[in-house]
Amino acid sequence: MTKIPLDERCVAYDRMANVLSYLGDNWKNRPTLSETAEEFGLSPFHFQREFTRWAGVTPKQYVSAHAHMAAGEALRQGASVLDASFEIEASGPSRLHDLFIAHEALTPGEAGSGGRNVALTIGKGPTPFGMGVFLFSDRGLVALGFVDENPEQVARLGEHTGRTEADAFKDLAGRYPNADIRRDDTVATRFAEKVFEPGASIPLALYGTPFRRQVWRALLEIPVGQTRTYGDLARHIGKSSAARATGTAVGANPISWFIPCHRALASDGRLHNYHWGVRRKRAMLALEAGLTEAQAG
Numbered sequence: 627m628t629k630i631p632l633d634e635r636c637v638a639y640d641r642m643a644n645v646l647s648y649l650g651d652n653w654k655n656r657p658t659l660s661e662t663a664e665e666f667g668l669s670p671f672h673f674q675r676e677f678t679r680w681a682g683v684t685p686k687q688y689v690s691a692h693a694h695m696a697a698g699e700a701l702r703q704g705a706s707v708l709d710a711s712f713e714i715e716a717s718g719p720s721r722l723h724d725l726f727i728a729h730e731a732l733t734p735g736e737a738g739s740g741g742r743n744v745a746l747t748i749g750k751g752p753t754p755f756g757m758g759v760f761l762f763s764d765r766g767l768v769a770l771g772f773v774d775e776n777p778e779q780v781a782r783l784g785e786h787t788g789r790t791e792a793d794a795f796k797d798l799a800g801r802y803p804n805a806d807i808r809r810d811d812t813v814a815t816r817f818a819e820k821v822f823e824p825g826a827s828i829p830l831a832l833y834g835t836p837f838r839r840q841v842w843r844a845l846l847e848i849p850v851g852q853t854r855t856y857g858d859l860a861r862h863i864g865k866s867s868a869a870r871a872t873g874t875a876v877g878a879n880p881i882s883w884f885i886p887c888h889r890a891l892a893s894d895g896r897l898h899n900y901h902w903g904v905r906r907k908r909a910m911l912a913l914e915a916g917l918t919e920a921q922a923g
Contacts, residue, residue: 630679632822636752638680640775641666643756643905645677645685646912653689680754681913688912742804748795749814753822754913755883755906759794760814760821761807766829767821769798769880772902789902801880821884830881837865841875848889850914855891869893877901883910 648665649657657665662685663673677685746768748761753772761769771794789797799807821828834842844859856873860866879887882902888910892899900907 632754632819633752635680635754636756638676639754639756639909642677642680643909646909647905649685649689650908656689659685688915744802744805746802746805746807747810747813748799748807749809749811749817750791750794751811751815751818753818753883755909757791758818759791759798760817761798761802762814762817763831766831767817767881767884768831769801770882770884771798772882772906774903798880828884830884832880834875834878837871838875838878841872842879842885845876845879845886845890848886853889853891853911855893857893859890873899886910 645662645666648662659670659674663670666673668676674685677688681688744763746761746763748759750757750759750773752758753770755772756775757773759771759773760767772789773791773794774789795809799805840863841859844854844862847862848854854862855869856876857866857869859876860869860872863872865872873890873892876887876890877899879885882888888900888907
């Protein structure tokens with residue numbers, strides 16, 4: 627598929643998130659291309675083009691193979707089908723097997739002091755899931771969050787909150803209150819283009835407790851197109867009685883998407899409690915479903 631500029635995918639995200647929600651609610655009815663396009667005020671040609679450029683598969687492919695993955699408990703059912711059908715190496719925007727985690731990139735002392743004497747850069751840049759906020763050092767990516775361009779609309783759609791740009795900046799910077807943080811959107815945009823470039827390794831500069839690092843490594847081992855419950859992750863790391871603590875560690879993941887906490891579900895299989903919004907979590911899983919479909923085909 628032709629490489630699509632990251633800023634185009636960023637702009638398309640908001641509409642695509644609404645489309646995925648619609649398809650997730652209506653996949654059983656197998657809506658036609660014309661019906662879906664009309665729902666969003668586009669011609670069938672332009673709708674198919676925009677969807678395929680963002681997701682990597684056609685709307686028909688998505689509906690027939692993966693739309694059920696975006697809807698509550700059915701997502702886990704769909705993921706189990708993928709578990710049995712595909713065994714793939716992470717590639718494309720995920721590249722999770724190529725990641726290098728610098729576990730001690732921030733020392734315990736630096737992390738415990740809130741980043742005292744640590745120089746960090748923060749800024750916004752495009753991602754396939756809307757505008758991102760990147761916090762990074764010269765050692766790698768420290769944190770990644772997301773901005774909702776229409777937070778009021780997100781709230782109306784049932785999210786607990788919509789993240790404004792100010793919210794996202796405050797969230798990430800607040801994790802290191804004593805660090806020397808400067809803002810540079812130009813550098814952040816270049817950084818965004820680098821980390822979302824297919825095939826590039828991404829240094830992650832983070833510090834967590836040994837238990838949290840163990841959970842984050844377990845998240846990295848979940849294949850693209852699959853999901854796990856917190857209980858599954860707890861058993862995977864040999865702490866079957868620590869499902870709740872595992873869930874807390876998942877929620878504390880500072881680097882969204884690249885450490886794929888979006889693949890972790892509660893025991894009932896529902897999509898909830900994602901820090902950057904269930905709508906975005908659904909879009910991440912749907913995009914990965916599309917990548918899996920494209921590689922399988």
